[in-house]
Amino acid sequence: MLTMKKADYEKILAHAKENLPEEACGLIAGTKDGDKKIIEKVYLLENVDHTNEHFSMNPKEQLAAVKDMRANKLVPLGNWHSHPESPSRPSEEDKRLAYDPTVNYLILSLMDMDQPVLKAFDIYYYKMLNFFLQEYFLIFFNILAIFIFTYFYQLMQVSFSNNYNNCSFCANPFPVYRAKEVCECVKEAFPYISPTRVSSKYRNKLLMHERILNSIRELQKKIEVTRNMREAVLDKPVEYYRALVNDTKSIRALNCGEYASLSYLSLKMNGVENCRLANVITGNGRNVDHTVVLVDGGTENIVLDAWLGVVETEKNMNALYNTKFANFFELVPNEKVKFVPIKAVDIDENSLNQIKSFVPELYVNRNMNVMA
Numbered sequence: 001m002l003t004m005k006k007a008d009y010e011k012i013l014a015h016a017k018e019n020l021p022e023e024a025c026g027l028i029a030g031t032k033d034g035d036k037k038i039i040e041k042v043y044l045l046e047n048v049d050h051t052n053e054h055f056s057m058n059p060k061e062q063l064a065a066v067k068d069m070r071a072n073k074l075v076p077l078g079n080w081h082s083h084p085e086s087p088s089r090p091s092e093e094d095k096r097l098a099y100d101p102t103v104n105y106l107i108l109s110l111m112d113m114d115q116p117v118l119k120a121f122d123i124y125y126y127k128m129l130n131f132f133l134q135e136y137f138l139i140f141f142n143i144l145a146i147f148i149f150t151y152f153y154q155l156m157q158v159s160f161s162n163n164y165n166n167c168s169f170c171a172n173p174f175p176v177y178r179a180k181e182v183c184e185c186v187k188e189a190f191p192y193i194s195p196t197r198v199s200s201k202y203r204n205k206l207l208m209h210e211r212i213l214n215s216i217r218e219l220q221k222k223i224e225v226t227r228n229m230r231e232a233v234l235d236k237p238v239e240y241y242r243a244l245v246n247d248t249k250s251i252r253a254l255n256c257g258e259y260a261s262l263s264y265l266s267l268k269m270n271g272v273e274n275c276r277l278a279n280v281i282t283g284n285g286r287n288v289d290h291t292v293v294l295v296d297g298g299t300e301n302i303v304l305d306a307w308l309g310v311v312e313t314e315k316n317m318n319a320l321y322n323t324k325f326a327n328f329f330e331l332v333p334n335e336k337v338k339f340v341p342i343k344a345v346d347i348d349e350n351s352l353n354q355i356k357s358f359v360p361e362l363y364v365n366r367n368m369n370v371m372a
Contacts, residue, residue, distance in 0.1 A: 002077070305317070
């Protein structure tokens with residue numbers, strides 16, 4: 001069990017916000033009594049990488065912190081760092097660099113500035129457990145699954161469908177919480193930076209961080225180039241979505257258009273028929289250059305905006321755009337928006353079955369059927 005004082009949490013939070021849009025980092029030290037760990041001191045260190053995607057602690061400051069721990073008879077308990085644009089969970093790089101099984105890794109997510117999330121992880125043990133499961137248990141369960149499948153197939157002569165999901169939402173309204181599951185699924189499958197989101201969120205601060213600004217501009221160019229290349233296969237859904245998935249994973253970045261298309265694809269893969277892409281337009285007809293997904297919610301449409309990580313009814317989303325997210329879209333007070341449907345890359349059943357094979361991570365891990 002790891003315990004932290006509220007004052008230390010606020011100290012970390014303030015330092016992380018002060019260093020936006022870069023990742024902030026530091027060390028934690030305290031006392032240990034068996035499994036009980038108490039954080040007595042937090043060290044705020046410089047991220048010498050000066051980027052919003054990873055961190056490296058200043059070696060001199062690290063040494064000074066260790067000397068201070070010894071002088072105050074404290075033991076090192078671990079480190080902390082922030083995720084300005086991603087959830088509070090270890091990235092692949094965090095897992096790769098976690099070598100010490102005795103320390104805790106604290107991750108502070110600032111995706112939602114109004115609701116920051118700080119979590120502690122034993123990344124080393126997680127990594128070892130994951131390796132063990134992959135190397136041993138998956139083999140066992142695959143063999144067991146094949147045996148069970150074969151046995152019941154022969155016994156009952158059951159004909160299995162090739163479809164992963166047979167549920168349809170054509171006749172039933174789609175609840176908000178189900179749309180949120182799809183949004184979270186997309187965010188977890190593609191946990192990458194969005195250049196336009198960072199630019200909108202930290203518009204003024206970026207002017208003082210030329211290195212990050214240039215990096216964001218370069219990512220934006222790559223996204224635009226791949227978008228233009230995909231226009232050549234708009235009439236070929238399998239090729240289009242394969243390119244979309246591969247481009248996004250290769251660049252490790254995506255904007256609202258990619259988020260919307262991947263959300264649309266995830267909904268289709270999970271059996272949702274009544275969904276479509278939509279552009280956000282102001283009341284006076286100004287296109288704010290933002291794309292979302294509209295889902296039939298029965299009495300009111302549901303807006304799925306994976307770029308913001310928000311899902312709400314059309315009315316509630318309008319209110320959020322006009323208040324909490326007004327700066328993202330440069331909206332004036334009380335300026336209303338509307339969601340105008342646009343054409344998506346159509347996916348027929350045969351194409352969908354092919355697409356499912358190369359992007360299974362867009363499945364929500366439960367039966368999404370909706371009761372009438």
